[in-house]
Amino acid sequence: MTAFQEAGPRAGKVALITGGANGIGAAVARRLAGEGVRVVLADVDEDGGRKVADEVDGEFVLCDVREPGDSARAVQTAVDRFGGLDLAFLNAGVASGFGLGDDFDPDRYRRAMSINVDGVVYGVHAVLPALRARGGGDIVATASMAALTSTPFDPVYGANKAAVVGLVRALGPAHQPEGIRVNALCPSFAETDIIGPIRSELERTGFPILPVSHVVDAFMAILDADGAGDAWYVVPGRPSEPFRFRGVPGPR
Numbered sequence: 334m335t336a337f338q339e340a341g342p343r344a345g346k347v348a349l350i351t352g353g354a355n356g357i358g359a360a361v362a363r364r365l366a367g368e369g370v371r372v373v374l375a376d377v378d379e380d381g382g383r384k385v386a387d388e389v390d391g392e393f394v395l396c397d398v399r400e401p402g403d404s405a406r407a408v409q410t411a412v413d414r415f416g417g418l419d420l421a422f423l424n425a426g427v428a429s430g431f432g433l434g435d436d437f438d439p440d441r442y443r444r445a446m447s448i449n450v451d452g453v454v455y456g457v458h459a460v461l462p463a464l465r466a467r468g469g470g471d472i473v474a475t476a477s478m479a480a481l482t483s484t485p486f487d488p489v490y491g492a493n494k495a496a497v498v499g500l501v502r503a504l505g506p507a508h509q510p511e512g513i514r515v516n517a518l519c520p521s522f523a524e525t526d527i528i529g530p531i532r533s534e535l536e537r538t539g540f541p542i543l544p545v546s547h548v549v550d551a552f553m554a555i556l557d558a559d560g561a562g563d564a565w566y567v568v569p570g571r572p573s574e575p576f577r578f579r580g581v582p583g584p585r
């Protein structure tokens with residue numbers, strides 16, 4: 334039996350998920366497929382991606398989000414296989430785990446910025462025409478609580494995730510008039526492979542780790558809401574909602 338089961342309000346829609354081979358992306362794929370959404374998984378992890386695609390009766394496309402042509406090919410796969418695109422979850426991302434001192438490495442820096450920021454920029458650029466062709470749709474980019482707090486343990490991650498939130502806050506009002514909602518998902522630490530290097534520190538300090546299902550719940554809440562340009566926090570023990578930024582002082 335596959336996860337593609339019953340008709341729900343989203344049944345028949347088509348979703349593209351970058352970073353869909355593992356963790357949060359794979360869990361969102363399973364939840365969406367359970368609601369009758371057709372899913373395209375785009376990832377550099379071919380084995381993992383094909384496994385999830387089989388499970389959800391979806392499609393896998395090898396895609397490095399640093400390459401604009403790969404994002405375009407992923408969108409084309411959705412159109413060719415399922416007839417269009419209604420939802421893009423731009424979720425591929427990596428942690429960095431180095432500072433700007435002796436451990437700084439420009440190549441690792443460029444890689445992290447490229448996956449976490451360029452990947453979202455190229456993804457949005459690639460999906461917009463397909464969403465317009467359907468009369469609108471949703472883009473959800475995975476940022477992080479690292480975008481909304483200070484991350485001294487990973488400053489490059491803090492910078493690239495803040496860039497994603499800045500991008501989404503700008504794109505929200507830009508595309509809402511054409512029926513395309515752009516929002517950001519900002520999880521705290523969640524139970525996936527990405528937290529491997531800091532797991533023991535989190536456990537030592539007793540910092541609660543989110544079950545991935547809570548992150549998926551927040552993702553679905555974004556789809557069910559009607560705002561755009563919002564950054565939804567996902568924090569243990571609290572219902573998720575858009576973070577309310579303080580107004581900045583304007584000119585007098």
Ligand SMILES: NC(=O)c1ccc[n+]([C@@H]2O[C@H](COP(=O)([O-])OP(=O)(O)OC[C@H]3O[C@@H](n4cnc5c(N)ncnc54)[C@H](O)[C@@H]3O)[C@@H](O)[C@H]2O)c1
Nearest residue numbers: 352355356357376377378397398425426477522523525527
């Ligand atoms: N788990 C957490 O604690 C947490 C917290 C906040 C934000 N996030 C963000 O959530 C997103 C998903 O991460 P996760 O926690 O599921 O981790 P994960 O490592 O399980 O999944 C990340 C996925 O991205 C894919 N990926 C990496 N580089 C890629 C590339 N160049 N092109 C395409 N795919 C690529 C990986 O193969 C993997 O499938 C990331 O953007 C991450 O920064 C995670």
